[in-house]
Amino acid sequence: MKNEILSHLGRVAATFEIPANSLKLxxxxxxxxxxxxxxxAMAHAKKLGMSPKELAEKIIAEFTKxxxxxxxxxxxxxxxxxxxxxxxxxxxxxxxxxVKSGAEYGWSTGExxxxxxxxxxxxxxxxxxHIGHLMANSIGESLSRLIQAEGVEVVRACYQGDVGLHVAKxxxxxxxxxxxxxxxxITDASVTExxxxxxEMYVYGSQFDADKELQKEIQSxxxxxxxxxxxxxxxxxxxxxxxxxxxxxxxYKRLGTKFDKFxxxxxxxxxxxxxxxxxxxxGVFSESEGAVVFKGEDHGLHTRVFITSHGLxxxxxxxxxxxxxxFELYPDLSQSIIVxxxxxxxxxxxxxxxxxxxxxxxxxxxxxxxxxxxxFTSGKMSSRKGNVISAESLLSDIREMVQEKIINRGFAPExxxxxxDIIAIGAIKYTILRQAIGGDVIFDSAASVSFxxxxxxxxxxxxxxxxxxxxxxxxxxxxxIKSKKQDEIILPEQVSLLEKLxxxxxxxxxxxxxxxxxxxxxxxxxxxxxxxxxxxANNTIADKNEPLAPYRVALTRAFVTTMTNGLWVLGxxxxxxx
RNA sequence: GCGCCCGUGGUGAAAUGGAUAUCACAACAGUCUUCGGAACUGUUUUUGCAGGUUCGAGUCCUGCCGGGCGCACCA
Numbered sequence: 001m002k003n004e005i006l007s008h009l010g011r012v013a014a015t016f017e018i019p020a021n022s023l024k025l026x027x028x029x030x031x032x033x034x035x036x037x038x039x040x041a042m043a044h045a046k047k048l049g050m051s052p053k054e055l056a057e058k059i060i061a062e063f064t065k066x067x068x069x070x071x072x073x074x075x076x077x078x079x080x081x082x083x084x085x086x087x088x089x090x091x092x093x094x095x096x097x098x099v100k101s102g103a104e105y106g107w108s109t110g111e112x113x114x115x116x117x118x119x120x121x122x123x124x125x126x127x128x129x130h131i132g133h134l135m136a137n138s139i140g141e142s143l144s145r146l147i148q149a150e151g152v153e154v155v156r157a158c159y160q161g162d163v164g165l166h167v168a169k170x171x172x173x174x175x176x177x178x179x180x181x182x183x184x185x186i187t188d189a190s191v192t193e194x195x196x197x198x199x200e201m202y203v204y205g206s207q208f209d210a211d212k213e214l215q216k217e218i219q220s221x222x223x224x225x226x227x228x229x230x231x232x233x234x235x236x237x238x239x240x241x242x243x244x245x246x247x248x249x250x251x252y253k254r255l256g257t258k259f260d261k262f263x264x265x266x267x268x269x270x271x272x273x274x275x276x277x278x279x280x281x282x283g284v285f286s287e288s289e290g291a292v293v294f295k296g297e298d299h300g301l302h303t304r305v306f307i308t309s310h311g312l313x314x315x316x317x318x319x320x321x322x323x324x325x326x327f328e329l330y331p332d333l334s335q336s337i338i339v340x341x342x343x344x345x346x347x348x349x350x351x352x353x354x355x356x357x358x359x360x361x362x363x364x365x366x367x368x369x370x371x372x373x374x375x376f377t378s379g380k381m382s383s384r385k386g387n388v389i390s391a392e393s394l395l396s397d398i399r400e401m402v403q404e405k406i407i408n409r410g411f412a413p414e415x416x417x418x419x420x421d422i423i424a425i426g427a428i429k430y431t432i433l434r435q436a437i438g439g440d441v442i443f444d445s446a447a448s449v450s451f452x453x454x455x456x457x458x459x460x461x462x463x464x465x466x467x468x469x470x471x472x473x474x475x476x477x478x479x480x481i482k483s484k485k486q487d488e489i490i491l492p493e494q495v496s497l498l499e500k501l502x503x504x505x506x507x508x509x510x511x512x513x514x515x516x517x518x519x520x521x522x523x524x525x526x527x528x529x530x531x532x533x534x535x536x537a538n539n540t541i542a543d544k545n546e547p548l549a550p551y552r553v554a555l556t557r558a559f560v561t562t563m564t565n566g567l568w569v570l571g572x573x574x575x576x577x578x
Numbered sequence: 579g580c581g582c583c584c585g586u587g588g589u590g591a592a593a594u595g596g597a598u599a600u601c602a603c604a605a606c607a608g609u610c611u612u613c614g615g616a617a618c619u620g621u622u623u624u625u626g627c628a629g630g631u632u633c634g635a636g637u638c639c640u641g642c643c644g645g646g647c648g649c650a651c652c653a
Contacts (some may be wrong), residue, residue, distance in 0.1 A: 442591090
């Protein structure tokens with residue numbers, strides 16, 4: 001219906017010499033203003049030498065000469081808005097067709113054939129998988145799904161720092177914390193324990209930055225790791241790396257991410273060094289105090305080191321190779337998106353600048369999206385201020401709270417486990433995705449436990465309840481509308497906000513995708529759930545004596561489909577019961 | 579010091595240059611022996627300051643105030 005109005009309005013606009021491609025329809029916030037509104041009269045009045053109202057009246061006169069079938073009325077309001085009201089019947093029919101089209105509702109094929117890579121999460125072996133990684137994962141996964149919803153093939157990539165100073169520090173500490181005995185113990189422990197120990201070793205090895213002698217030692221270990229020249233170090237390295245990767249796999253599975261491609265720093269380090277050296281000769285880089293640097297000041301940026309005075313490549317150099325390789329491995333990528341924390345924004349600008357000088361094609365297709373950090377206001381997480389909080393500890397804290405909440409619901413222990421995991425992850429992901437990417441997220445554990453209103457569990461609950469209503473309807477033998485012919489279905493005279501919101505879903509997805517903004521979906525789902533709960537409170541759905549029951553059941557079905565698909569975009573599952 | 583980002587009810591957030599700034603929490607007042615109350619219906623309280631651009635500014639521009647991040651061998 002939106003497109004129908006838009007194209008008709010386009011023809012009308014053309015008679016006033018207004019280009020049709022500048023037109024758009026908005027959803028008015030106040031429902032009294034109709035179902036769609038256009039600001040074109042206000043935007044073009046001046047050029048045409050008319051007042052906005054005058055132009056609006058002329059447009060409406062022209063528009064109503066041959067009014068589209070779905071439009072009930074067109075009116076002028078406020079400073080010159082043109083408001084369109086759609087016939088109730090059109091919304092009701094749309095609901096029926098959503099139910100008939102089934103589970104794909106909202107998905108588009110508009111961009112099919114394209115391929116886009118999204119790199120996100122990027123944890124480092126030997127270091128803790130912390131809540132920052134959790135945040136990057138939630139955001140990257142949601143962006144990936146938004147892109148998939150437009151028919152694009154997504155290559156999910158994860159880039160893991162398996163070499164570099166942090167590894168050297170950890171290995172130095174592993175040898176100090178001597179070893180053999182401890183290694184033996186830890187080898188028999190669970191992978192979670194192993195990784196925890198690695199994390200502790202990293203922290204231990206990181207506290208001596210001021211000690212020049214020790215730093216030399218660590219640098220030499222760093223060099224040996226790169227060269228693979230010391231068997232003892234190699235053995236420790238291989239073990240630690242394998243433990244970390246095994247652990248990360250567990251977390252990805254739990255969070256619902258399946259990566260298609262893992263990149264490792266160790267694989268791109270050599271190539272990165274080569275690239276920098278090559279372009280040092282070509283004047284992109286210069287030498288300074290024994291290091292190879294890029295003088296960013298010439299481009300309004302700052303100077304960064306690409307190869308250290310020890311001859312080792314920094315993150316910057318490795319990234320040059322990484323981004324080049326992405327397009328070699330997947331030559332048909334139309335875009336490469338990288339999700340990272342915003343603390344490296346300035347750094348990334350330097351990187352993209354150098355990339356544009358080295359490989360403009362790749363640079364042009366590379367998009368950097370950054371997010372803020374998770375902060376805690378209250379509850380027990382705040383007492384750990386100053387320490388890095390692991391994703392696992394946050395997850396298990398929230399899960400515990402959920403479990404307390406559902407303890408009296410009579411679930412079998414295994415069932416309770418599964419349900420509380422789904423809810424806990426839903427609560428966390430929703431908190432991250434409900435606001436614009438880029439800003440810090442204030443995680444209020446108390447609020448997330450209350451599970452009211454603006455929360456993931458509220459969305460899950462609304463869906464579960466609607467599902468349960470559908471079950472009840474089936475028991476009563478209320479016929480599912482799918483099999484019915486169009487003219488056998490009794491439609492309501494009036495439709496509610498629920499119908500109107502459901503039909504907006506594809507539009508919301510499109511906007512979210514365009515703006516890389518999952519929060520539009522999150523916000524929309526909250527409104528949608530509210531509309532359903534309100535409808536539910538005012539209408540009996542599963543009542544076999546009610547002539548409208550088949551329609552109401554269909555509406556509930558459409559709600560569940562929209563909700564489930566919307567939550568999927570956020571990476572949130574819907575439990576069967578909760 | 580320089581650069582980038584951000585200041586929206588008591589709290590946490592939303593808003594494509596559009597209409598009376600939206601939502602949730604909190605507070606207060608109600609509904610209801612329900613199709614699963616983790617619900618529904620109300621009330622109260624907001625765009626840091628000063629200019630500017632625009633028919634129209636939370637949104638764009640300038641200055642100020644306040645906060646975060648980054649500025650050479652970590653990632």
